[in-house]
Ligand code: DX5
């Protein structure tokens with residue numbers, strides 16, 4: 244069954260625990276946690292203390308997406324904060340193999356992400372070592388952007404690579420996921436769909452998540 248991961252980037256930061264409980268009650272599978280450093284992406288969010296604080300309020304898995312430079316320096320802090328998945332960008336990390344293994348050594352699932360302009364072949368040598376591949380379908384930094392259509396081809400090629408080389412790897416898609424395109428993205432091969440604004444800027448989170456499941460035929 245396709246997993247739905249609401250991104251708290253579009254949630255009310257003044258009420259993060261309440262927002263997480265609301266989507267958890269509505270049937271979310273994971274919480275997608277967007278960490279931005281103002282360098283790798285032109286926006287800032289939060290770091291380990293905030294994650295540790297919300298971790299105390301729920302048991303739902305945290306899918307932590309690090310949009311930060313040299314993430315390998317901070318893996319210990321994000322693991323200790325209670326991450327279940329830690330995903331780093333290939334564009335931000337010179338020593339990707341070392342960083343992936345330092346995530347796994349801490350008992351956390353390791354993800355690697357590609358920006359829209361980064362070719363899929365950048366992860367060919369690491370695909371067997373990771374737990375999750377995150378294909379960005381917008382340029383990272385902001386919620387509410389439009390899905391970049393030609394990433395569908397990349398999702399299909401990523402699916403084929405995973406099926407051939409590393410069937411244990413989960414394929415996640417992040418950016419511009421809406422009720423209109425969610426089925427197309429799943430059909431291209433996604434296992435996990437991140438959705439920020441389409442859930443947290445809707446009037447009724449529960450209704451939106453149920454609609455997503457109905458469209459996916461997964462309810
Ligand atoms: C973008 C983030 C996304 C973002 C998606 O840089 O990585 O996770 O929250 O937001 P929507 O779903 O609104 O495109």
Ligand code: ZN
Pocket residue numbers: 250275276277308417437
């Ligand atoms: Zn994200």
